[in-house]
Amino acid sequence: MTEKADLQSVLDRAADGGRITPEEALDLYRSAPLHALGAAADAVRRRRYADTVDIATYIIERNINYTNVCVTACKFCAFYAAPKDTAKGWTRDLDDILRRCAETIELGGTQIMFQGGHHPDFGVEYYEEHFSAIKKAYPELVIHSLGASEIEHMARISGVSAEDAIRRIHAAGLDSFAGAGAELLPARPRKAIAPLKESGERWLEIMEIAHGLGVESTSTMLMGTGETNAERIEHLRMIRDVQDRTGGFRAFIPYTYQPENNHLKGRTQATLFEYLRMIAIARIFLDNVAHIQGSWLTTGKEVGQLSLHYGADDLGSIMLEENVVSSAGAKHRSNRLEIIDLIRKAGRVPAQRATTYEHLVVHDDPANDPVDERVVSHVSSTAFDGETAARSASGKGGGGRREGGTAHPELKLLASN
Numbered sequence: 001m002t003e004k005a006d007l008q009s010v011l012d013r014a015a016d017g018g019r020i021t022p023e024e025a026l027d028l029y030r031s032a033p034l035h036a037l038g039a040a041a042d043a044v045r046r047r048r049y050a051d052t053v054d055i056a057t058y059i060i061e062r063n064i065n066y067t068n069v070c071v072t073a074c075k076f077c078a079f080y081a082a083p084k085d086t087a088k089g090w091t092r093d094l095d096d097i098l099r100r101c102a103e104t105i106e107l108g109g110t111q112i113m114f115q116g117g118h119h120p121d122f123g124v125e126y127y128e129e130h131f132s133a134i135k136k137a138y139p140e141l142v143i144h145s146l147g148a149s150e151i152e153h154m155a156r157i158s159g160v161s162a163e164d165a166i167r168r169i170h171a172a173g174l175d176s177f178a179g180a181g182a183e184l185l186p187a188r189p190r191k192a193i194a195p196l197k198e199s200g201e202r203w204l205e206i207m208e209i210a211h212g213l214g215v216e217s218t219s220t221m222l223m224g225t226g227e228t229n230a231e232r233i234e235h236l237r238m239i240r241d242v243q244d245r246t247g248g249f250r251a252f253i254p255y256t257y258q259p260e261n262n263h264l265k266g267r268t269q270a271t272l273f274e275y276l277r278m279i280a281i282a283r284i285f286l287d288n289v290a291h292i293q294g295s296w297l298t299t300g301k302e303v304g305q306l307s308l309h310y311g312a313d314d315l316g317s318i319m320l321e322e323n324v325v326s327s328a329g330a331k332h333r334s335n336r337l338e339i340i341d342l343i344r345k346a347g348r349v350p351a352q353r354a355t356t357y358e359h360l361v362v363h364d365d366p367a368n369d370p371v372d373e374r375v376v377s378h379v380s381s382t383a384f385d386g387e388t389a390a391r392s393a394s395g396k397g398g399g400g401r402r403e404g405g406t407a408h409p410e411l412k413l414l415a416s417n
C-alpha cells in the first residue's frame with residue numbers, strides 16, 4: 001500500500017500528465033482523499049481540453065429496443081425474455097423501428113442506439129436489413145449501436161467470422177459501436193454475472209478488430225454487482241492496453257448496477273462515492289481515452305452534475321426512450337432544459353454534441369435556450385401523440401404506423417394537443 005504522502009505525489013504526477021500504473025491506480029482508488037482524487041482528475045480534464053475547458057456536452061438520442069428475446073440470460077438483466085417465454089418476449093417490426101427513428105429526428109436527436117437481446121434467429125442478415133433500411137430512410141441518423149457481444153452472437157448464427165460480421169453491418173449502415181456488453185471484463189466477476197457471454201478478452205478482441213476496420217466505439221463498465229476494487233481497476237487496465245494499440249475507444253462510460261427484477265437482486269450496489277471515485281480514476285488512468293461520461297440515468301442528476309467536477313466532460317444523452325436499465329429500477333428522468341441547467345449550474349457551458357463529440361450547438365446564452373418541451377427522456381414511450389407522429393411520417397420521408405409504443409403508467413408523457 002502506498003503511503004499517504006506518496007499518494008499525493010502520484011496524484012501530482014497524474015495531474016501533470018504522467019501515466020500511472022494499475023497498482024498506483026488501485027491505491028488511489030482505495031485510499032486517496034475523495035476531493036484530492038477529484039482535483040487531480042479535473043486537472044487532467046483541464047489540460048486535455050484547454051481550448052474548450054468550460055464546455056460540458058450532452059447528446060440527444062433514442063435507444064431503440066428491437067427485441068427482448070435473448071438466449072444469454074445475464075443475471076443482472078431485467079430486460080430479457082427467454083425464447084420459450086412467449087408471453088413476455090416481443091420483437092418490434094421494421095415499421096415501428098422506422099417510426100421511432102422519424103420521431104428521433106423530429107425531436108432534434110442525432111443518434112440511435114439499436115439495443116436488444118441475443119435473439120436465436122437474428123444473424124448478420126437481420127442487422128444488414130434493418131441498418132440499410134434505417135440509413136435509406138434517414139441517412140443523417142447516426143447508428144451508434146451494439147457491441148462485441150452482439151457481434152459474437154450474430155456471427156455464430158450466420159456462420160461467419162466476427163470480422164466479416166463487422167464489415168457487413170458497417171457496410172449496411174452501422175457507424176460506430178456503443179460498447180455494450182463489456183459489463184466487467186475480468187473473468188471472475190464476468191462469469192458470476194454473465195456466464196454465457198463471451199470472455200472479457202474476446203470482447204476486447206472483437207473491439208480491436210472493429211477499430212482496425214475503422215469502426216470506433218465507446219467502452220463501458222457495469223459497477224456494483226459484487227466485483228472487487230482490484231477487478232474494477234483490472235477492467236480499466238484491459239481497456240487501456242487495447243487503446244494503446246488501436247486508439248478506437250472514444251469514451252469510457254461507467255454506470256451502476258440497478259437491483260430490481262433480476263437474479264442478482266439484493267447484491268451489492270456501488271455507492272455514489274465509489275461511482276465518483278471511478279469517474280476520477282478513469283480520467284486519471286485512461287490517459288489515452290478522450291472522453292469520460294458521467295451517467296445521471298443510474299446515479300441521479302446531482303451525482304451526474306458532480307461528475308463534471310471529477311473529470312467527466314460529458315453527461316451522456318437525453319434518452320428519448322430507454323427500457324433496459326429502467327427495467328432494473330433506474331428511475332431518473334430528465335429533459336433537455338434540465339440537462340442544460342445542470343451543466344450550467346456546475347459552472348460549465350452546455351453544448352449539444354454529435355456522436356463523434358463535435359459541438360453542434362453551444363448554449364452560451366440562456367436567452368437562446370431551446371424550448372421544445374417534447375425533448376424528454378421516456379420509458380417505452382411513443383414520445384409523440386398520434387397526430388404529430390402522422391405528420392412526421394408523411395412529412396419526413398416515412399415512419400410508418402401512427403400507433404404503437406406503450407407509455408409507462410407512472411410517467412407523465414406529452415399532453416395530446
Ligand code: SF4
Pocket residue numbers: 070071072073074077078079080116117118149
Ligand atoms: S444484458 Fe443483453 S445479453 Fe445479457 S440477458 Fe440482457 S439482453 Fe441478453
